[in-house]
Amino acid sequence: xxxxxxxxxxxxxxxxxxxxxxxxxxxxxxxxxxxxxxxxxxxxxxxxxxxxxxxxxxxxxxxxxxxxxxxxxxxxxxxxxxxxxxxxxxxxxxxxxxxxxxxxxxxxxxxxxxxxxxxxxxxxxxxxxxxxxxxxxxxxxxxxxxxxxxxxxxxxxxxxxxxxxxxxxxxxxxxxxxxxxxxxxxxxxxxxxxxxxxxxxxxxxxxxxxxxxxxxxxxxxxxxxxxxxxxxxxxx
Amino acid sequence: xxxxxxxxxxxxxxxxxxxxxxxxxxxxxxxxxxxxxxxxxxxxxxxxxxxxxxxxxxxxxxxxxxxxxxxxxxxxxxxxxxxxxxxxxxxxxxxxxxxxxxxxxxxxxxxxxxxxxxxxxxxxxxxxxxxxxxxxxxxxxxxxxxxxxxxxxxxxxxxxxxxxxxxxxxxxxxxxxxxxxxxxxxxxxxxxxxxxxxxxxxxxxxxxxxxxxxxxxxxxxxxxxxxxxxxxxxxxxxxxxxxxxxxxxxxxxxxxxxxxxxxxxxxxxxxxxxxxxxxxxxxxxxxxxxxxxxxxxxxxxxxxxxxxxxxxxxxxxxxxxxxxxxxxxxxxxxxxxxxxxxxxxxxxxxxxxxxxxxxxxxxxxxxxxxxxxxxxxxxxxxxxxxxxxxxxxxxxxxxxxxxxxxxxxxxxxxxxxxxxxxxxxxxxxxxxxxxxxxxxxxxxxxxxxxxxxxxxxxxxxxxxxxxxxxxxxxxxxxxxxxxxxxxxxxxxxxxxxxxxxxxxxxxxxxxxxxxxxxxxxxxxxxxxxxxxxxxxxxxxxxxxxxxxxxxxxxxxxxxxxxxxxxxxxxxxxxxxxxxxxxxxxxxxxxxxxxxxxxxxxxxxxxxxxxxxx
Numbered sequence: 001x002x003x004x005x006x007x008x009x010x011x012x013x014x015x016x017x018x019x020x021x022x023x024x025x026x027x028x029x030x031x032x033x034x035x036x037x038x039x040x041x042x043x044x045x046x047x048x049x050x051x052x053x054x055x056x057x058x059x060x061x062x063x064x065x066x067x068x069x070x071x072x073x074x075x076x077x078x079x080x081x082x083x084x085x086x087x088x089x090x091x092x093x094x095x096x097x098x099x100x101x102x103x104x105x106x107x108x109x110x111x112x113x114x115x116x117x118x119x120x121x122x123x124x125x126x127x128x129x130x131x132x133x134x135x136x137x138x139x140x141x142x143x144x145x146x147x148x149x150x151x152x153x154x155x156x157x158x159x160x161x162x163x164x165x166x167x168x169x170x171x172x173x174x175x176x177x178x179x180x181x182x183x184x185x186x187x188x189x190x191x192x193x194x195x196x197x198x199x200x201x202x203x204x205x206x207x208x209x210x211x212x213x214x215x216x217x218x219x220x221x222x223x224x225x226x227x228x229x230x231x232x233x234x235x236x
Numbered sequence: 237x238x239x240x241x242x243x244x245x246x247x248x249x250x251x252x253x254x255x256x257x258x259x260x261x262x263x264x265x266x267x268x269x270x271x272x273x274x275x276x277x278x279x280x281x282x283x284x285x286x287x288x289x290x291x292x293x294x295x296x297x298x299x300x301x302x303x304x305x306x307x308x309x310x311x312x313x314x315x316x317x318x319x320x321x322x323x324x325x326x327x328x329x330x331x332x333x334x335x336x337x338x339x340x341x342x343x344x345x346x347x348x349x350x351x352x353x354x355x356x357x358x359x360x361x362x363x364x365x366x367x368x369x370x371x372x373x374x375x376x377x378x379x380x381x382x383x384x385x386x387x388x389x390x391x392x393x394x395x396x397x398x399x400x401x402x403x404x405x406x407x408x409x410x411x412x413x414x415x416x417x418x419x420x421x422x423x424x425x426x427x428x429x430x431x432x433x434x435x436x437x438x439x440x441x442x443x444x445x446x447x448x449x450x451x452x453x454x455x456x457x458x459x460x461x462x463x464x465x466x467x468x469x470x471x472x473x474x475x476x477x478x479x480x481x482x483x484x485x486x487x488x489x490x491x492x493x494x495x496x497x498x499x500x501x502x503x504x505x506x507x508x509x510x511x512x513x514x515x516x517x518x519x520x521x522x523x524x525x526x527x528x529x530x531x532x533x534x535x536x537x538x539x540x541x542x543x544x545x546x547x548x549x550x551x552x553x554x555x556x557x558x559x560x561x562x563x564x565x566x567x568x569x570x571x572x573x574x575x576x577x578x579x580x581x582x583x584x585x586x587x588x589x590x591x592x593x594x595x596x597x598x599x600x601x602x603x604x605x606x607x608x609x610x611x612x613x614x615x616x617x618x619x620x621x622x623x624x625x626x627x628x629x630x631x632x633x634x635x636x637x638x639x640x641x642x643x644x645x646x647x648x649x650x651x652x653x654x655x656x657x658x659x660x661x662x663x664x665x666x667x668x669x670x671x672x673x674x675x676x677x678x679x680x681x682x683x684x685x686x687x688x689x690x691x692x693x694x695x696x697x698x699x700x701x702x703x704x705x706x707x708x709x710x711x712x713x714x715x716x717x718x719x720x721x722x723x724x725x726x727x728x729x730x731x732x733x734x735x736x737x738x739x740x741x742x743x744x745x746x747x748x749x750x751x752x753x754x755x756x757x758x759x760x761x762x763x764x765x766x767x768x769x770x771x772x773x774x775x776x777x778x779x780x781x782x783x784x785x786x787x788x789x790x791x792x793x794x795x796x797x798x799x800x801x802x803x804x805x806x807x808x809x810x811x812x813x814x815x816x817x818x819x820x821x822x823x824x825x826x827x828x829x830x831x832x833x834x835x836x837x838x839x840x841x842x843x844x845x846x847x848x849x
Contacts, residue, residue, distance in 0.1 A: 014743055014770035035837065036642055037769055037798050163642075167840060193641075196841035210773050210799065224846040232837045233828040234801025 001026045001187060002047070002155060007056030007066070009046045016042040018211045019056070024155070029181045029188045031198040033222075034208035035232045040191040041083055043208065044157050047189070048080040049073045060155070075103055077154035083163060085144040089133035093124055096132050096143055100150030109152065116184065117146040120176055138169040142176070149180065156180065157189045162197065170194065174201055195228050207231055251421075252414060258505060259410035266402045276398035280470060282512045283405035287463045288485075289492045289504030290412045295456040297499035298416075298425060300432030301351065301449055305362035306489055308346075308369055309339040309457040311480035313464025315373065315381075318475050321392070322384055328393035332465040339461030340454040347453040351446055354435070366481045373477050381475045383468075393469045401470040408466065412459055416501050423708045423717070428452055430694050430705045432499075437692035440654070442680035442709025442757055484531060488512075491538040497548025499696075506549050511537060558737065607632040607761055607792045608653065608684075613662030615648050615816075622648040623659065624816045630761070635783060635793045637807030639800050639827070641836050644813040646796045647765070653794070654686050654763050655679045666761070680709050685759030687750040689766040693738045700725060700734040702749055706756030721756050728752045728782075744775055751782055761792045768799040776802040800837070804828055812836070 002024040010016040016039040024030045034040055045051035047058060049070030058066045065073055088096055097117060101110045118125035121142045127135075132143055141161055148156055158177060162170035178201050181188045192198035199205050199222050206216045209231040215222070222228070262283055269275045288310060296302045316338045317331030326334070342365070350361040373379065386392035395401060419425040431438040431445045438445055468475050478484075488511075496507025511534070519530040526532075545552060608630040615623040623645045630636050640646050651657040653664060655676040663672045671679060680686075685706075694702050703721035704714075711717040725734050728748045733741075738749065747767060754762050764783065768776040776799060784806050787793050797803045803810070804824040812820030812833045819832035827833055835843040 010770070015772065016770050018772055035799070035801075193837075194839040194841075196839055196845065209801075210771070210776065212772070226846075229834070229838060229842070229846070230801065232800065233833065234804040235828075 001028075001061055002189070003057075003059040004043075004047065005057040005059065007046055007053045007058060009042055009051050009053045011042075011051070015054070016211050017046065017053075020208070020211070020213055021056075022206055022213070022216070024187055024189055027181070027185050027187050029178070029190070029201060029203045031190045031192060031202035031205040032208055033192055033195045033198050033205055033228065036193060037210075038208040038231075039211040040193075040208055041159050044080055044159050044189070044191055047073075047157060048078055050080075074151065075105075077103070077105070077152070078157070079148045079151050079153035079155070080157040081144050081148040081159065081161065083159035085137075085140045087132045087135075087140055087143050087147065090131065092129055092131055093135075093143060094128045096147055097124070097128075097150050100147035101152075103151040106150060106152040110150070113150050113152055117149050120149070120179060121146055137164050138166075138173065141165065141173055145173075145176065145180075149184070149186075153186055155187045155189060157191070159191050160193060161190070162192065162194055170197065174198075177201065195232075196223070199223055251417060255413040255417060256410055258413060259406040262402065262406040262409065266399055266406075271397075271399075273398055276402060278513055278516045280398055280402050280405055281516065282508050283402060283409055284463060284467050284470075285488060285492055285508040285512050286505050287405065287409050287412055288460055288467075289489055289496075289508060290409070290416055290501075291456050291459040291463065292489050293493055293499065293504055294416060294419065294428075294459075295449070295452045297493060297503070298419065298432065299428045299449055299452045300499075301453065302359040303362045303453070303456075304359050304486055305346075305364065305366045306460070307481050307483070307485035308342060308362075308366040309460040310464040310467065310485055311366065311369060311373075311477070312339045312342055312457075313461030314468030314475065314480050315378070315464075316461075317465040318381055318383055318468050319378065322381060327391070328465065328469055332393075332462055335465050336458045336461030339464070340458040343454045343457035344450065347450045351449045351453065370477045370481050373481070379477050383471070383473060383475060385472070393465075394472065398470070401466065404466055408463060413501065413505075415459070420501065421714065423712055423714060424448065424451070426697075426701065426705050426708055429499075429696060433694045433696065434692045436656070436676075437688060437694070438705070439676040440680060440686045440688070440692075441706045441753060442677050443705070444675075444677045484534075487531065487534050487538070491534045491541070493548075495537060495541045495545070495548055497550030497552075500548070500550045500554070502550045503548050510549075605632050606630055607667060608794070609665040610649070610653065611663045611665065613649070613652055613659040613664065615645075615652060615657060615659045617648075621816045623652070625662070626813070626816070626818050627662075628811055628818070630792060630794060631809065632792050633787065633790055634808040635787045635795065635806060637803040637810040637824070638794065638796045638813065639798070639803060639810060639833070640813035641798075643815070644836065645816040646798075646813055648816075649813065650763060650765055650796045654684065677709075680757050680759075683758070683760040684763065685754035685757045685761070686763040687747075687754050687765060687767065689769055691746045691750045693741070693746060693749060695737065695739045697738060698735050699730055699738050699741075699749055702738050703730075703752045703756045706753035707758075709757040717756075720758075721752075724752045724755050728755075743771065744778060747779060748782065751786070755786070755791075759791060761794065762786060764793060764795045764797075766797055766799075767795065768797055768802045771799075773802070777805075780806040800828065 004020060004022045006019045006021050008015055008018050020043060032040055032043065042051055046053050049068060053066055057064050060076055060078060097114060101107055101113060106113060123139060124142060124146055135143060161173050174197050177188060177190060180186055190198055199219055202219055204218050205222045207214050207228055214231060215227050266279055269279060292306055313335035316335035317328050320326035320331040320334060321328050346362060346365055350358050353361060386394060389395060427443045427448045431443055431448060435445050468480060492507035492511055493504050495511060497503030515530045515533050518533055522529050606629040610626060610628040613623055613626050626649060638646055638649065652659050655674050658673045663670055666682060666684060700721055703725055704717050707717035707720045711720060725731050728751060730748055730752060767779045780802060783793055783795060795803060807824050810824050810827040811818060812827050812830060814832060814836040820827045820830035831843055831847060834847045
């Protein structure tokens, strides 16, 4: 479904990604793991279109979208849940969710999608009239994911959803993400620093280190792989 | 050849001849116009606006501190000398300097508190003062002051022939232009331009930004005070508050300097020569039917300039000239010196940075070889403990690496070390002296240099000038500062581009420039903030070689870095932080196998399941 083919991207003179290629099949769960600063967020932003690539191709459902504007990619069903949540704090939960249903395909089925989101996160239904600013970090993350789901994505991309959450809350979020993939049949691209948690969930994973993919494999051979610790902490 | 001599800091007559020629040109126009009063008055206005805008340019153009209330200084200078003349019969030539001193004093009083404000706040704060001056002057009964006509010509600065004022204006203009040019070439001028572009970086290079701004502001006000006297006396009969403090003054100043080119010597000259005659002539044509037509013209021109010519006419001209000059040669350079990260790294080992003037190694009462000691430092940010009781000893001449995940407190520790933050508890000692609450520029003077994570390059300057900003921290003489900078630029392999503007550099060139500038401050200790961020492994390796070279020359290096795997290859010693605490310390091997650090980077599950300890 998604084929990222040798892209390079960066900011100003910095080339954050170098010749990165990843593949994601329909309904698949792919994790990208690597230390901070490896370029994980930049990779997601390149796919969602908020960062321009300097070379390479990105195919989404066999269409090269590398020159497409970000809002058109959203229209195709590529939805990114940004790092740090970025919910609208002065709006209520319901308003936040409704804003997620901006995509034309999603507008017809707001009720239905809302139901799906509330089934995943019952707490959002309980507090649907509350201002989002009163939420804890974990609840805000649920809201951000829920908002992403409201647009009925084909591909949901999550940028460090566990950031700033306690290990327990983080685990809960990870469980929900797995549920989204299995029950709602949405392909998930997860970017995480917490290597074990992300790799446990995924079908396949990639290790990103200083802008390059150093290894790509299935879950079993990545779990506990010493290359990962080397990516994070190096060898003397 | 002239360029060569200029580089060596010689006084070049050729640099000043054009300035005198401006004065000659004014007098020539004056001669051609002959006795036609009306056109002479326009010429006088042209010259006076050139003067005022050149003065304005010192603080607002070169220093980047826009003074929206600048008319205060025109009025203060003019009113002071006129009132002294009228009531105390003080000679206007003396009154002129008293007025200038009053203007400078006001600049001090206003600038001292407000120049600490950043960004637009200073600009807006200054508007208040001329607004307050108008009712105060009116309350004192001086809303309109009749200037008594003494008719003693030069003695009372009162001439019925406008040409005398034009002559005075021309002389003042030449003097002011010379002053501006001298500032451009001086340590003071470099400091001004540096702080305009980035105050934090300038502070880090040892520039006492508040003092430099205040001096520039007072100098600017003083010179405008002088101009104000000539301006007010040339009115001859009646001085009013709107004429001396009116809003139209700042509108004209901004239009003229921005159209001509703000922050350039020629900008005010060009702007005034173009706008003032057009404005005056148009006003004479339609002013009776359309009062305020001139303000409309200035407003439109200002708007157009900001949109289409933000760097002004002179900025555009120099840009075109530069492009013509550098385009072909830049291509050649790009071919000759590709940014090959491998070739310089070979030399990395041999490069050492012992400087022309080595510092007296006054180790004071530095305890057993540690140059910096951070002692039990704690820092709070709105209830969050960014640092908790952190103690770090930095051995002299070594490379210390500080690592930790996001939010571990690395940057906070860095900012406590370099003086941007003061801790709530604990102390920092440099060479045995307590430096806990010293400002960045003080620390720079003492021998602590730094580089920035996002390179802070002053891109209106050449590469060499960028390095010179650093050199000026300890070296007042521009020639010697240039010599030091050239030597460092050579060691950092920047010589081939030294005279190029510092724009469009490769990432490695930018990093080398950052290191050069920090080294030019002749530090004993360099603090390096995340030098590997965003770099690929080859580039990181190259940075590592540079840092090793610096340490080999005897300068202690502290590297704060997230990319641990690059750091472990060259750090002598590491400290690991997590959640504001020091959790590991020792050799790189020890630190990266420390369970605390493994957990901090890879999570608790990884440590429990996979970490060998």
